[in-house]
Amino acid sequence: QSVLTQPPSVSAAPGQRVTISCSGSSSNIGNDYVSWYQQLPGTAPKVLIYDNNKRPSGIPDRFSGSKSGTSATLGITGLQTGDEADYYCGTWDSSLSAVVFGGGTTLTVL
Amino acid sequence: EVQVVESGGGLVQPGGSLRLSCSVSGFTLSDHYMDWVRQAPGKGLEWVGRTRNKPKGYTTDYAASVKGRFTVSRDDSKTLVHLQMNGLKTEDTAVYYCIRVTAGAGHYFDNWGQGTLVTVSS
Numbered sequence: 001q002s003v004l005t006q007p008p009s010v011s012a013a014p015g016q017r018v019t020i021s022c023s024g025s026s027s028n029i030g031n032d033y034v035s036w037y038q039q040l041p042g043t044a045p046k047v048l049i050y051d052n053n054k055r056p057s058g059i060p061d062r063f064s065g066s067k068s069g070t071s072a073t074l075g076i077t078g079l080q081t082g083d084e085a086d087y088y089c090g091t092w093d094s095s096l097s098a099v100v101f102g103g104g105t106t107l108t109v110l
Numbered sequence: 111e112v113q114v115v116e117s118g119g120g121l122v123q124p125g126g127s128l129r130l131s132c133s134v135s136g137f138t139l140s141d142h143y144m145d146w147v148r149q150a151p152g153k154g155l156e157w158v159g160r161t162r163n164k165p166k167g168y169t170t171d172y173a174a175s176v177k178g179r180f181t182v183s184r185d186d187s188k189t190l191v192h193l194q195m196n197g198l199k200t201e202d203t204a205v206y207y208c209i210r211v212t213a214g215a216g217h218y219f220d221n222w223g224q225g226t227l228v229t230v231s232s
Contacts, residue, residue: 002154033216037155044207044225045155050218088155092217097171099145099157 006102022089112136119226132191132208143211148204
C-alpha cells in the first residue's frame with residue numbers, strides 16, 4: 001500500500017489528453033513539492049516534472065504538472081505511442097522522514 | 111556529462127550481506143544528496159535511503175523497511191556512494207538505483223543510474 005495514491009492505469013487515443021492524479025496528505029504533498037517520473041519499459045525512471053510544475057530541459061511542454069492542497073496532477077497532451085510508460089509521483093513525507101512514491105500509473109495509448 | 115553507475119549486485123542467500131557501490135562523475139558529489147531507490151520485479155518504486163550533502167552534515171535517513179539493516183555511506187574524495195545491506199530478506203530482491211538528488215525549491219531525482227539487480231534466494 002503506497003503512501004501516495006495513483007490510479008493503476010489510464011488510457012487514451014493518440015493525440016488526446018490524459019491526466020494522472022496523485023493523492024496524499026498534509027504531511028507529504030500538502031507540505032512539500034511534488035515531482036513526476038516516467039519509466040519506459042526496461043529502463044530507469046527519468047524526471048518529467050519537479051517542484052510541482054517545472055520541466056527539466058529537454059522535456060516537451062506536452063507534459064505539465066499542478067498541485068492543489070494534498071493532491072497533484074500530471075497532464076499529458078498530444079499523446080504519442082512513445083508515451084506508453086509507467087508514471088510515478090513522489091515527494092518528501094515529514095512524518096515518516098522519508099521519500100514516498102505513488103504506486104505508479106500505467107499509461108496505454110490506444 | 112553527469113554519470114551515475116551502480117555495481118555490486120548479485121545473488122545472495124537470506125541473512126547474508128551485500129555492498130552496492132555507485133560511482134559518479136560530471137558533478138561535485140559533496141554538493142548533492144544521493145539516494146537509493148529499489149524496484150522489486152514487476153512492482154513500483156520504493157525509496158530506500160539518503161545521504162545528505164556536506165552542508166547538511168552528511169546526515170542519513172532510511173525507509174522503515176530497511177532501517178537497522180541497510181547503511182548508506184559516501185566518499186566524496188573517491189566520488190563513490192555505497193549501500194551496505196545486511197540481514198537480507200527475500201523481499202529485498204529488487205533492482206537498486208543510485209540517484210543524484212538536486213535541490214530546486216524542493217528536492218528531486220534528476221539523474222538515475224541504470225540499476226543493479228540484487229536477488230536474495232536460497
